[in-house]
């Protein structure tokens with residue numbers, strides 16, 4: 061199986077994340093989810109950078125132990141990432157023991173390679189950057205990034221890393237692997253920097269306690285930038301778990317901001333070369349987010365809180381904005397007005413409206429049930445094939461904005477298809493019934509396919525759309541699901557608007573329009589009354605398909621009362637989707653419509669039925685059975701089947717299927 065290990069920069073914890081920080085994490089999350097969709101064995105690492113003197117000072121100001129302060133900030137960061145649906149697999153903090161092990165290992169390897177030497181550093185130091193500055197880089201004697209802050213003149217014992225020794229090896233690596241640093245404009249910048257000559261760099265600070273001690277001189281700590289870079293390797297077991305390290309290293313992709321590409325594309329590969337470890341396959345430097353064209357800065361009041369942005373329209377609309385409106389690699393701009401505008405254009409008026417229209421027509425003309433009724437639209441099918449190919453090329457090349465745009469080509473095409481075929485006109489002509497059925501099926505198919513492609517960008521919304529168009533929202537797979545289909549019956553669900561249109565004349569109003577409840581969330585109190593009077597004992601209406609309970613020769617004493625029987629709530633259900641349960645010969649996972657809701661259940665009928673043969677069938681389920689976990693899947697109910705000893709089961713069905721939700725008794 062293809063393995064994919066990607067990382068983001070780890071964040072300084074001296075202030076909470078802003079939209080620029082969130083931008084990087086959302087884009088990386090889209091890449092991680094895309095690889096999972098492709099079926100790759102994916103590992104997505106994020107984390108916090110804690111050994112900074114600024115963090116130490118901030119904690120002191122607040123009267124906290126530095127570690128206690130970092131613990132608090134971890135909660136702040138984790139809460140933000142959860143709110144944005146960022147799905148990291150691992151979160152590392154540089155104060156963790158595993159990171160100390162990895163950092164010590166690299167430091168020792170560099171030392172043993174003879175690439176570390178002792179020297180004295182004398183020069184300007186900006187405490188805010190935590191970087192030594194050269195005289196020529198200062199502006200009016202001050203740090204260009206911190207014009208109000210006077211740099212300190214520092215003279216201390218330092219250990220240096222022989223970066224200069226790696227100039228030629230780095231140039232060779234860049235030449236042999238043009239993909240190592242992307243995008244190209246940043247690759248060229250870095251290349252010029254290396255060609256201009258590399259100076260040895262300080263890797264330690266003397267007389268500090270907040271940090272990881274040098275293995276050969278515990279009186280000094282590892283410099284924070286050096287320590288931070290190593291997180292990518294220590295998180296996968298460097299120095300502690302050789303098997304894990306072997307499995308995941310080298311990383312496939314480091315996603316970092318353009319301001320720190322120098323660390324990742326020059327210092328880090330040189331450190332790895334010296335440590336005799338493989339280099340990451342690619343470093344990608346993304347651009348910055350501005351607010352109304354201005355740099356995001358606390359003093360300018362131009363910081364956007366990502367949680368406020370997610371609260372305003374939902375996390376998926378925010379994710380779509382960040383991915384689709386910014387060309388990945390370039391700089392992007394955010395404005396509340398533009399955010400609302402794109403929400404209306406892409407989601408309320410386009411995708412959301414399409415989902416509502418098709419569901420509404422499916423119910424008006426077909427009782428919600430759509431099935432192929434002839435030949436599929438060549439035009440849509442061909443476009444879909446092209447869109448899937450283009451999407452894949454774009455996503456593989458990290459052109460995330462193009463990937464999103466390709467998926468929306470299919471949404472646009474579906475809208476045009478409906479306008480051109482006019483289902484409402486077809487509905488007036490009984491001779492066009494099959495044509496109408498096919499047009500609606502094709503429209504729903506376009507929605508399904510677009511949702512599969514958009515799933516990495518808007519995960520919970522796309523799962524909700526898949527549920528509504530009668531497709532299985534769980535375990536979506538690119539290979540299986542990202543292709544045009546003209547098979548299977550689907551039950552469309554007609555529910556409220558996914559993204560209600562907002563009034564953009566009042567852009568500052570903060571309407572909280574959150575994402576729809578994901579389909580796997582419990583639906584509180586959704587069960588309606590059965591609406592039927594229980595029949596008297598012996599009433600003809602109590603007759604019906606016999607449940608698979610051996611009743612034939614039960615002695616009278618063991619018989620149960622009608623009240624006992626009535627405690628079992630049997631309901632008519634329609635199968636919306638079916639699939640084999642992995643690693644099980646007997647089990648099928650079914651998604652069924654039970655009238656009031658959609659349920660997932662697991663049935664032991666895989667030896668008797670192909671999953672596709674069940675889709676569209678009307679069956680009987682035990683509605684009020686306690687949920688049970690089977691092969692890791694929560695089964696909510698049970699399908700009735702005749703189960704002869706030693707034979708294959710036969711599912712109970714109807715000659716004339718009643719509506720889902722009808723009680724069986």
Ligand SMILES: [Zn+2]
Pocket residue numbers: 186187188189190203204205206
């Ligand atoms: Zn500075």
